[in-house]
Amino acid sequence: MAKFCFVIHPLSFEDVVRYEPGAKGKGKPIIAKILEWMPPWAAAHVTGVRTPDGRETEGWFVAAPLLPAQMLEMPREQVYERILGAIEIGVGLGAEVAGLGAFTGVVGDGGVTIAERAPIPVTTGNSLTIAAGVRSLFRGADEMGIDAARATAVVVGATGSIGGACVELIAPHVAHVVLVARNETRLRKFHESIRDGLPCASSYTTDISTAVQRADLVLTATSSTQDIIEPEDLRTGAVVCEVSLPHDVSRRVAAERPDVLVVEGGNMRVPGEMRWARVREQGEDFDMGLPRGTALACMSETMVLALENRCESYTLGRGIDLAKVREIDALAERAGFSLADMRAFDLPLSREQIARTRAAAEERRAASA
Ligand SMILES: NC(=O)c1ccc[n+]([C@@H]2O[C@H](COP(=O)([O-])OP(=O)(O)OC[C@H]3O[C@@H](n4cnc5c(N)ncnc54)[C@H](OP(=O)(O)O)[C@@H]3O)[C@@H](O)[C@H]2O)c1
Structure with missing residues (x-):
């Protein structure tokens, strides 16, 4: 089977310290300055991805070590150079298809320019992320007992690569879908372009807070580097699925809203006995803060393409082809990938926690009836 590489980057200062404990205690401005100049490197060797029908692939996580805000704020060409440098390292190790993690797939035109310049095909991994989200x-x-057919769903980041497709996939199952983003012109035009084809009522707004107050279901897929969903805005019993990386739901929600279920979208269980071994520190595992045997959906898409020997630039840019979302979802399922157990705020969600959340929502509803 083909081999892959996947470009990663730290989503926060905590990620930097998890990889390099020596960075602890150093000031954030110093860490940011170091990252600004740090060349890409091979961080982890991924082995043991094996399908039930015996196909196997291996690959490498290659770091382009810029923080999300740096990806957005540094000169575009410098960022592209860093990402392409990471892909070159992957190619040197034998990769035949490359995935773009988190903001490396957001920056600029969502992977199109990177794919034009890279020596191997490139995917953002957004198709499988959309399906998983x-x-x-x-x-x-389902866990919260919400009748989706009567629900209002809000997609924040609705004009984005992931959010746009999510709107279209969510719409057939709900009563009303609300599209949210900041750029009103783009939002209006996107809404106009899809409105007539949507099988439910739809509207759009740039006011996140007002939209979320009416929502039973919320999906966030934004490129925000700040929290955008606050506890005071959420409706009792709501479900918030956070696809955004870094996270954009305030951690105050965990403490202040026991009646709201927040779930990370886009974590997958990978078939086989997957291992992430650090390349520089022989014998040490690479820790990305995810449970063993799981990966992000965008990584999983890259792995599936390698397992299928489909070395092609599968998902790029905005305006994702829903047929591809369905295809990669089916290929992933056939290869033994499935949704990982539920998590929220970087921690596992137990059955008891979910039951407590549902009970708290029912209690609040009863109290206000
Ligand atoms: N979980 C996973 O496996 C996985 C995989 C891939 C990507 N991701 C993450 O998914 C997110 C979206 O990626 P993408 O490729 O779809 O990005 P994208 O195409 O750049 O879209 C971003 C969307 O967010 C909106 N947005 C940005 N800042 C906002 C804010 N403060 N408030 C409201 N809306 C805002 C943008 O519209 P405006 O600019 O008009 O606001 C746009 O609609 C990123 O965080 C990425 O890292 C996760």
């Missing part, structure tokens, strides 16, 4: 949202709805 929508599934996670409705799994959460």
Whole structure:
């Protein structure tokens, strides 16, 4: 089977310290300055991805070590150079297809320019992320006893690569879908372009807070580097599926809203006995803060393409082809990938926690009836 590489980057200062404990205690401005100049490197060797029918692939996580805000704020060409440098390292190790993690797939035109310049095909991994995100949202709805057909769903980041497709996949299952983003012109035009084809009522707004107050279901897929969903805005019993990386749901929600279910969208269980071994520090595992045997959906898409020997630039840019979302979802399922257990705020969600959340929502509803 083909081999892959996947470009990663730290989503926060905590990620930097998890990889390099020596960075602890150093000031954030110093860490940021170091990252600004740090060349890409091979961080982890990924082995043991094996399908039930015996196909196997291996690959490498190659770091382009810029923080999300740096990806957005540094000169575009410098960022592209860093990402392309990471892909070159992957190619040197034998990769035949490359995935773009988190903001490396957001910056600029969503991977199009990188793919034009890279020596191997490139994917953002957004098709499988979309499929996994929508599934996670409705799994959460089931857990909270929400009747989706009567629900209002809000997609924040609706004009984005992931959000736009999520709107179209969520719409057939709900009563009303609300599209949210900041750029009103783009939002209006996007809404106009899809409105007539949507099988439910739809509207759009740039006011996140007002939209979320009416929502039973919320999916966030934004490129925000700040929290955008606050506890005071959420409706009792709501489900929030957070696809955004870094996270954009305030951690105050965990403490202040026991009646709201927040779930990470886009975590997958990978078939086989996957291992992430650090390349520089022989014998040490690479820790990305995810449970063993799981990976992000965008990584999983890259792995599936390698397992299928489909070395092609599968998902790029905005305006994702829903047929591809369905195809990669089916290929992933055939290869033994499935939604990982539920998590929220970087921690596992137990059955007891979910039951407590549902009970708290029912209690609040009864109290206000
Ligand atoms: N979980 C996973 O496996 C996985 C995989 C891939 C990507 N991701 C993450 O998914 C997110 C979206 O990626 P993408 O490729 O779809 O990005 P994208 O195409 O750049 O879209 C971003 C969207 O967010 C909106 N936005 C940005 N800042 C906002 C804010 N403060 N408030 C409201 N809306 C805002 C943008 O519209 P405006 O600019 O008009 O606001 C746009 O609609 C990123 O965080 C990425 O890292 C996760």
